[in-house]
Amino acid sequence: MATYFYGVNIGAEDSTVTIATSTTGKDVEVAVNSSTNVATRDALEIAIEKLKVAIIRAPYPPL
Known part of the structure; x- marks a missing residue:
């Protein structure tokens, strides 16, 4: 197995996710x-949902 990176630019369409x-x-x-x-x-999917919840709850920028 390996490490995979999912990336997207702000304002881009879903189809442009790399x-x-x-x-x-x-x-x-x-x-x-x-x-x-x-x-x-x-x-x-479970891990991504947990990240989504944390991002929604945290102030921005978080640090």
């Missing part, structure tokens, strides 16, 4: 390490 094995260089990027506990699509 999936790659190295950084995408996009405005927003999520890295998924499928070598550890993200062995299934279901596990990935």
Whole structure:
């Protein structure tokens, strides 16, 4: 397994999301390490939903 990067630029269409094995260089990027506990699509969807909730609840910018 490997690490996969999902990336998209702000204002871009859904169809422009990039999936790659190295950084995408996009405005927003999520890295998924499928070598550890993200062995299934279901596990990935649950983790992404938790990230979404955390982003919604946190002030922006968070740091």
